[in-house]
Amino acid sequence: MWYSGLKIKTFRTGGVHPHEYKGLTEECSIINFPVPQKVIIPLSQHIGKTAKALVKKGDMVSEYQLIGQKDGKISANVHSSIPGKVVDVVMACILNYQVLSVVIQLEGEFKTGNLKKDEWEPLKKEEILKRIESAGIVGMGGAGFPTDFKLSPPPDKKIDTLLVNGVECEPYLTSDYRLMMEKTDEIVEGIKIVKKVLGVRTVFLGIELNKKKAIKKFKDRLTSESNIHVVPLKVKYPQGGEKQLIKAILKRQVPSGGLPFDVGVIVSNIATVYAVREAVLFQKPLTERVVTVAGTIVEKCGNYKIRVGTTVSEVIKEVGIHGPIGKVIMGGPMMGINVSTVEAPVMKGTSGILFFSEKEARSIDYSFYKPCIHCSKCLEACPVNLNPSMLSILGEMEKWEDMKGYHLQDCIECGCCSFVCPSRRPIVGWVKAGKALSA
Amino acid sequence: MKIQELSKGLFKENPILVLMLGLCPTLAVSTKAIYGIGMGAAVIFVLTCSNVIISLIKDFIPDKIRIPSYIVVIATFVTIVDYVMKAYTPELHKSLGIFIPLIVVNCIILGRAEAFAAKKNVLDSFFDGIGMGLGFTLALTLIAVIREILGAGTITLKLLGYGWIVEIPHLNPMIVMILPPGAFITIGLILGFSNILKKR
Amino acid sequence: MEHYLIIIVSAAFINNFVLSRFLGLCPFIGVSKRLDSALGMGMAVIFVLTFASVITYMIHRFLLLPYHLEFLKTISFILVIATLVQFVEMVIHKTAPTLYESLGIYLPLITTNCAVLGAALLNINENYNLLESALNGFGAGVGFTVALILMASIREKLELARVPRSFKGAPITFIIAGILSLIFLCFKGIIAE
Amino acid sequence: MYRLSVSPHIHSKASVSRIMWTFIVALMPAMAASIWFFGPRALYLEIISVATAVITELLTGLLLKKRITLSDGSAVITGLLVAFNMPVSVPYYVPIVGSFFGIAIVKQLFGGLGYNIFNPALAARVFVMFAWLPEMTTWNAPLTTSGFSKLAGFNFSIDTITTATPLAIAKMKGMAGLLTEFGSKMGMYKDLFLGKCPGCIGETSALALLLGAGLLLLTKIIRWPIPLSYLATVVLICLLSGNDPIFHLLSGGLILGAFFMATDYVTSPMTPKGMILFGVGCGLVTMVLRLKGGLPEGVSFSILFMNALAPLIDRYFKNPVLGVKT
Structure with missing residues (x-):
């Protein structure tokens, strides 16, 4: 086979093979989701302290305006995803727990237009990290670890390898896959930026074998790059977990209670790498992301570029649902959290929104x-x-x-x-x- | 008043079913109804006598050697029972084996001495001894009868040539019931059911 | 040699003190809730049983028999055992404080453990000599410990089971003992000859 | 408001009833063999035993106010296995008492499905064994014609000639006795493999049992470690002690025990290491009892004995948690 030259890897302990359901959205190119009328932006979409609110009720905000200030070392900035008026700053029920959130009603115009593109090569490491920090980038695979913090490991930890996580092992989800297919060059550029920040020599890009096209595309693209390797992985859940991925590719074991940098590795998600490039080149804050919307009862399944804060109700309006909804899941079906209300917003870490019918929901009771x-x-x-x-x-x-x-x-x-x-x-x-x- | 001391041992504070004291002999000798009665009689004698003596001498014993003195008193009566049974009912004595001398360490006796006789007067202690002994005998015989019926198909109430052996017709006995497992399972079930009754 | 081995194996498994001779049931029920305390109790019992077997044998052989004082058997044995337990407690306390800490609380309980007196009396009944008595005592202790450890490990697992309320504690413990006893019953055939 | 629940939101098709009913299907070849070799009375015993087990489960469930879990089929398995472990000539009250003991005392009193310490069928078998030793050790020769032909005529008669099981013959008369009984060594292997020999109704036919075991292994309902280590230990001890390993593998309840009873989830250890130790222990005790014991058979005792050790094994043989230094 065409990938026969590559060694196929996986982790050894445990794992399962759920039905993939990726066919629903696999071939759906990324579509821009219409601008929502209202957004609810939680000030904590990351691990660590909630950002400090910079706006109050009645304030006017513009797109990309900083509305939540990073608070302490492990925290992240939050920006407005639409121009408009702050309707409220309240504790809102996000993923079934209460988080301070800014509610913005769409008003006024988009002034930003085309962003100026910088060259990243001349930038110093500190400058790149500063741009990542101010853009409020967090891990977009789900955990939401602030990226600037992750990319500046303690000096006593010697980092030798960067792993880029293109595994996307959760069933249904294809947002990373579409990103890899459509933004190959941009992702490679993003990888190079992260690589420069970390000062590592080797980069591995792990992709599961159910995404053969993406493996081929990156393999062809990376022939000229000697230090960035594509690693095809046997399909097995939860290969996208940091520790499992490190085990699969490098055979290193992260100690109990430790982090990847304890074994000299930093793991970064595809979507995060892409967002890092945008933040560094265009100084663009993280206010939108690609989300897979799928489910048997969804009329227009697909991958949508959705603004952070867009509520589930707006999504339902756009994609169309037939039949009663049993469950709404933010994230994948294995680890995602199901929400009880249509007011739940898309966040930086939301890789998918799944709609289950009443029958599907009842089957797992x-x-x-x-x-x-x-x-x-x-x-x-x-x-x-x-x-x-x-x-x-x-x-x-x-x-x-x-x-x-x-x-x-x-x-x-x-x-x-x-x-x-x-x-x-x-x-x-x-x-x-x-x-x-x-x- | 006295009736209370007598009757509490039978049901409310039954040493086997409620207090769970003296389980070793209960399990070991409950293979025939008569063994239950014989063992019970020995325990009634030792318990009553030691209760009476201990309540009489309780004021003269220094606290430090209390327990050893009680044990000496109990052991004396146990030796008496041992020799008396050996002389008059040698068969029964042989069947009960070491469980006659082991009455010494039967927790009922020391337990009653410590908890009751050492605090109350002679008459109360006497009735307490009889009541507790009777309760022990009753429970022990009940278990023995159940095990003998199921395990041997008989009820033996025969000693020194007197009495009867009742045979249950049309029953293929389950030998396991008179073997050790039968003893454990029977008492486990009886304790469980007595717990259910207690909660009623 | 084989004869001595048979005495140990027989006392430990074939005629297991707890499961087929019904000796030492009180601590068997009382101390079998947790595995570590079962281990401590077991070790203490092995220790005391072996020593008590030796000493009671000597008293019987060199004191009671020559002076025709057999009627003092019961009373002297129980006093000797009580003294021995006290003595052992003192010695361990002085010489091995760590051992004392792990066995300490179990030692006083052993006086009223009928397995100890039972073993002493059985030794006399079976006409064992000194070495045989010691081995029988040791084997009995091992058998007690094995049964206690099995029971404790099972009861720890049963802690998390939905045993009917009335059967929790002693009743279910006896039923487990019954099934264990069924198992030990089938070892009977091994050294029957 | 939508339905709320914890993740994961999808599930494999596995379910308790699926496992149990597959297990029952896997026991069907052996059941057919029992009727073929021992006639309709075998079927009758099986029906009585299963019925008792199911009714006992129902009644105790009601008494203890438990959720009734008849549909999961575990009571049916216990009933079937109790019947499988009896000679064809036992009086009908034996399987009734056995199934009742197994379900009411060994299973329900311990908390019901998932909480029992001992395998109910095995404990029941050992209990009735010691209750009615003569009845449980009277063996009838298998029928010379197919038992199915008698089934239509409701002919419950059994062969009145009593005989000894191959293991008993081996114990009393050695290999020479076996050869006079079966004619030749190959003939003996063949008869033992097919099940044409006296014994408990469900245990004699290795062929039928292996068919069922194959299904269980293919569907991954049972795993290799326990049966493999069990059988390997038996073979090893046979070789070391100069006994015929093939004879010991095929005779008695070894195949039934190794694949269908030692593998019982609840009463065996959970980690691979523990399972292997469990299997080795079963093999060791089985062979000690077979070669040295008072009774010729040792499979049920050995598994029951290892059931008692399983909590201890589970405690000391845990899987090493990744990343935790030991």
Whole structure:
């Protein structure tokens, strides 16, 4: 085969193969989503402290205007995605918890127009980091780690490798894939920028084999680049998890409680790399992203470039839904969070919005779980080699403290255990509760 | 008042079913109804006598050697029972084996001495001894009867040639019931069911 | 040699003290809730059982028998065991404080453990000599410990099970003991000859 | 408001009832073999046993106010396995008492499906074994004609000639005794493989059992470690002690035990290492009992014994969590 020269890699421990459902949106080119009438922009779309609000009710804002100021080292700037009037600054229910958010009503005109393009080669490392910081870039794979912080690891950690995460292992999602297909050159440029910041020699771009076109495209594009390698990966969930990806490509094991830089690696998502390029070249803040909108009941499935803050109700209006909605999931079906209201907004880390029908939603009902039959399927599926069975039993008995003895904190909440559980036990739910209650 | 001391041992504070004391002999000798009665009689004797003696001498014993003195008193009566049974009911004595001398460490006896006889007067202690002993005998015999019926298909109430052996017709006995597993499972179930009754 | 091995194996497994002789049930039920305390109790019992077997044998052989004082058997044995336990406690306390910390709380409980007196009496009944008595005592202790550890590990697992409320604790423990006893019953055939 | 639940929002097709009913399907060849070799009475025993198990599960479930979980089929499996572990001539009350003991005491009192410490079918078998030893060790020779032909006529009669199981013959008379019984070594292997020998109704036909085991392994309902280490240990001990490994593999309840009972999820360890240790332990105890024990058969005892050790094994043989230094 054409990729026969490349060694196909994967991680060894655990993992599952859910049905992909990527066919729904795989061939849908990125479309610009219409400008929403109203946006709800949470001031915390990242790990760390909530940004300080810079606007108050009644203020007029323009597009790209800073509305939330980074607060402390681990935090990120937040910008307005549309010009308009601040209707409110309130605690809003975002992904089922309360976050301070700025509500903006569309008003006035887009003045920004075409942004001026800089050359990045002459820029110093510090200047690049400053631009990333002020653009409020965070990890766009879901976790939302502030990128400027991630790209400046402590000096005692020697970084030798950059991994670019093009795995997109969650079913349904194709937003990264479309980005890779349509913005190949831009992504390569972004990789080079990040590479310069980190001062690393080697870069690996991991892509799963269900995206053969993307692998080929990057392989052809990178023939001239000697230090950036495409690594085809066997399809297996959760390969997009940082630790699994490092294990798959480099065979290095991130220690428990550690971060990738403990083994000399920085992992960055495709969408993040793309956003970094835009931030550095155009000084453009992160106010929009590509989102896969899919589901069997969605009329116009596709990949949309949506402004941060656009609510689910606007999305529903645009794509069209037939039949009653059972579940709305922000993110992928394995780790995504389902929301209870149409007021939930798209955020920097939202890679997909999935609409499940009433029937699909009812088919996974964790309220009717059965006792654990100790079949050990979850032990086989766990990519961290935990004992999810014990965690679930302790969780069921509400023995949160005892869960720590079973390495609760090492759980990445990938959901493989619940996915394979014949008793349909909500193991991830108990783990999340355990993490919250045993601390 | 006295009736209370007597009757509480039978049901409310039954040493086996409620207090869960004296389980070793209960399990070991409950293979025939008569063994239950014989063991019960021995325990009633030792318990009553030691209760009475201890309540009589309680004021003369220094606190430090309390427990050893109680043990000496109990062991004396146990030795008496041991030799008496050996002389008059040698068969029964042989069947009960080391569980006669082991009455010394039966928690019921020391337990009652410490918890009751050391605090109350002679008459109360006497009735307490009899009541507790009877309760022990009753529960033990109940378990023995169940095990014997299921495990041997008989009820043996025969000693020194007197009494009867009742045979249950048309029953293929389950030998396992008179073996150790039967003892454990029977008492487990009985304790469970007595818990259910208690909660009613 | 084989004879001595058979005594140990027999006391430990074939005629397991707890599961087929019904000796030492109180601590078996009481101390089998947690595995680490079961281990501590087991070690303490092995220790005391072996020593008590030796000492009671000597008392019986060199004191009671020559002076025809057999009727003092029960009373002297129980006093000796009580003293021994006290003594052992003191010695361990002085010489091995760490061991004392792990075994300490279990030692006083052993006096009323009928396995100890039971083993002493059985040694006399079986006409064992000194070495045989010691081995029988040791084997009995090992058997007690094995049963206790099995029970503790099972009960720890059962902590997380939905046992009916009335059967929690002692009742279900006895039923487990019954099934364990069924298993030990099938070892009976091995050294039957 | 939309439905709220924790992630993941999709699920594999696995379910408890799917596993259990596949397991029952895997037991069907052995059930057919039992009727073929021992006649309609075998079927009758199986029906009685399953019915008792199901009714007991229902009644105890109601008494204990549990969610009734009959549809998951685990009671049917227990009932079938209890019947499989009995000679064809046992009185009808034996499977009734056995199934009742297995379901009511060994399963439901411990909390029901998923909480039992011991395999209910095995505990039931050992219990009735010690309850009615003579009845449980009386063996009838298999029918000379197919048992299916008798099925139509509701002919429950059994061959009245009692005989000894191959393992008992081997124990009493050695290989010479076996050769006079079966004629030749190949003939013996063939009869044992097909199941044409006296024994418990469900355990004799290695062929039928292996068909079912194949299904379970293919559908990944059972895993290799336990059966493989179990059988390998038996073979190894046979070789070391100068016994015929093929004979020991095919006789007694070894195949039934190794594939269908030792692999019981709830009562076996959960990690691969633990499973291998469990299998080795089963093999060791089985062979000790077969070669040294008072009874000729040791499979049920050995698995039950290892059931008791499983919590201990689980405690000390955990999977190494990635990234955690030990």
